[in-house]
Amino acid sequence: MSPPDKRSRSAAYLALQETALQEQEEHAETGGPVIHIGLATCGIAAGALETRHAFEQVLAERKIPARIHPVGCLGHCYAEPVVIIDHPDSGFPPIFYHEVTPGKAKMLARLFLEEGDPRFEHVYGAMKPNDLIPSVMEFSRFSREHRVVMEKCGRIDPGDLNEYIAEGGYRALDAVLRMDPGQVIETVTASGLRGRGGAGFPTGLKWERARTAFGDKLVICNADEGDPGAYMDRAIIESDPHQVLEGLAICAHAAGAGEGGIYIRSEYPLAVRIITRAVEQARQAGLLGKNILGSGIDLEVTVFQGSGAFVCGEETGLIQSMEGRRGMPRHRPPYPVSRGFQGRPTVINNVKTLAYLPLILQRGAEWFRSLGTEHSPGTAVFSVVGDVVHPGLVEIPMGVTLRTLIFDICGGIPKHKGFKAVQIGGPSGGCLPESFLDIPIDFDSLTEAGAMMGSGGLVVMDEATCVVNVSRYFLDFTQKESCGKCTFCRIGARHLLDILTRITCGNGRDGDLEQLERLSRDIKQGSLCGLGRTAPNPILTSLAYFREEYETHVQDGRCPGMMCRPLTAFYIDLEKCARGCDACATCCPTDAVFTTSTRKKGIDLDTCVKCGECVTACPPEYDAVRRVSPAHLAPVVERPAEPVESAADKPENREAP
Amino acid sequence: MSRISFQVNDRKISAPEGMSLLGACLNADIHIPHLCYMEGMTEPPASCRLCFVEIEGRREPVTACTLPVRSDLKVRTDTPAVRRLQRTALRLLLSVHHVDCKHCIANYKCELQRTARFLGIGLKPKHLDHYSKEPEVDDTHPHLIHRPNRCVLCGRCIHICESRHGRAYIAMARRGFDTVLTFYGSTDAIDLPAPDCTACIDVCPVGALESKHGE
Amino acid sequence: MDSEAGREEAALLNRLRTRLADFEKDRANLLSILRMIQETFSYIPEEAIYMAADHLDLAPSEVYGVATFYNQFKFNPPGKYPIKVCLGTACHVKGGDIILENFERKLDIREGETTPDRDFSLERVACVGCCALAPVALVGEAVHGHMAPSKVEGLFTRIQVEKEMAEREKRRHESAR
Structure with missing residues (x-):
């Protein structure tokens, strides 16, 4: 970063910057080790709060002069809880530790912080190149990523405005406030930034329309992230909320709005708390509210919580919901930029779109254009989940292929299984087969393939996945989330779901696939809003690329992925089953496993719910539980009339009364 | 107000500026199927998805009610793409409609009957399963009877109620x-505009609302 | 017990009247008001719908229509231990529906219902954003990752133990007093 040029800063900003840098210096002077703990929702779910508590305890007990630094999400979900220990006096670089349980935390505090032994067996990697420990940058999960919008995520304390400012935060806003709005829009247009909400509409163009619209304007950050498998917006807000606020303020100035809002899912309680606090901090520091940074420009920002409706992510639905109505989208045009919230021109931008802005305004349109592809500049953030070794959030330049993303960066498919398909863009996206692995990831290539950038949810499926089942899952979701306003989506989606349900239950009929295709096509064309118009995408793509799998379900009642439970059955291979072993019987939730007359095990197919717990429980050396499809292939073993005494029932194994 | 003329199906028609294409066509006696649109609506809900037309230069059919x-404009109201969408929409509506015309108050004046005849399809669509809602009859209102399995959720009753009384006593839930339509809270007969006002019954295109006191 | 709960609810409703006064009479406040009601009661009581409608000068049917549109608003009191099973994409692929079924069987209720003793309620949620831990279930606010049918069993044992401990504690307190 270039040294701050004092002439181009406002006095108000310089004062803030000085305070921020002073705080940093104080920390540096105090010295001592720093323990960075990832405390975003995913980290907390993995037990990061307990880990922090353990550190606090041991630091207090042993009077270790270390500082705990709460940070957001690094995006490495597979490794949570993640802790980075920076212990300069030890001679080691900052070290990345993964899966740090409270026990591990106490051990590291004693051995590394006190005695200087980093416990190599627990080290994941070093955060800087050095001669002692391999750097994480040597792992492709780190090195092939290109962090732009998530640059500060997991490095700064989201609750500390000063840390953001010390990193150059709000500098872009300070400059923008003294620029002509037209000039700001020009820069954004030149950068080629496209909306990260899914459709990829040029951001500059949207703003231009808003600027020229007549009326009391409003800007809104759309943080109603609803795709059931995407969580990058949440992670960004929980890790770096001020970058989003700065983007919102830039947008407001460009569009000429004096009022801003953040529409956020209430299912994200931590993100709601963090962004609300950030708004308050910014207001107190004069970065929001009246006369921002002494510029004479005002911006009031309020946080609005969504109440659990996926369709409110659609901008007209979002507006209805903010107006206190049922979140049913309305016909566009008029677009919100000309008539939105309470009839006022309203600019709605996604969290990521806004978070790019401070960077673009600071580093220039050219810099942004140098990343990604010609028509999709910049980076893309994906939440990669499903059957993949290193799931988590990944930021890559646009144009990287799916193969690189899945295999090189995320480590490929676990357990030596084969790749089957990848579902991109959540419920509005599509399911792509192996032959598409080499297409570049950008807005247009994905749309052409029938998928969609959408929210950036990316689910990797191995060969033991059923694409019909996954399509049914997505339709179940959209059908439940349909607002019910228009005929095609309200009733059509229900028919699609029912056809898919009967196919996955083995009751598919002749003509079902044609019916699916016909209905899907009409729903896509006839629906009122984006939800309905994209809802059939999972079906249309999977029918195009995996049609034979649908046919197998309908014609043979067989599920090749062994996922559709009614089409499969479990049985126990008596050759392999060990006499007297009770592993499967004790774990069965419905007592479907019985002991045969030879004191081996059998499965009662009528009581079995096919949960697969017995497969997990069966010791690997026996590996006796089999799953087959169609269900009638399972050999029938009769349950003996008189229960044979199993090991658990023997008197010597019973607990004394 | 100035009038605008344009072309529909090889015919030249004219309409006042600001009018919707659907309104203009209906005024000119060009029938386009529709359920949710009512004359004078400033922002039609565009929810029934029946009034599709094709506009020269546009890739896909568009709803005529939302187009000023x-x-x-060069409009065609009867292309195969238009008809296909209209037929699918109607079949979907019929797949949740309790077809029992003989016992229905709307028999012979029902918009569904009329549209089915216009589009040339039967009232019991093949290939689509039929769904029914519970309960068959909602009689919680002191003056009205509502039949959810007849209702097409066009919202006309809500619209008219709101414009007559300043607030809608009927809502979607x-x-x-x-x-479904709901009369939630409408138990106190004294506060209600019905039975004097029967606007909601009058605008219902399908006979889903009926008076408890007879006609 | 029931009358105690009833008295408590009556008191809350009384307080609701004053809290409503904090909201401007603007329709745009309807969802904020409903959220406040939901937070106060853990559900939306009928009486509160009338009060909200009255405050904003809307028809009760309108308020009811809006409230029923959104997943977050419940119309029945939840259980003491609200259980949520995540059925986001990652959880589905890893068998989240099997986990839900196990809870249903164990509690003998369907999703969306509450046990007769009001101890447990069960619902499905779409993605809580812990995909790397799939399948996930929540008891109250606590997230339980990598769920399996046998872990469902374990969860109940733990809740049972916690409950007994809490009761013992309570009894000790009472006898101390």
């Missing part, structure tokens, strides 16, 4: 496929 008239 323009002088350069729940979401998605489960959306």
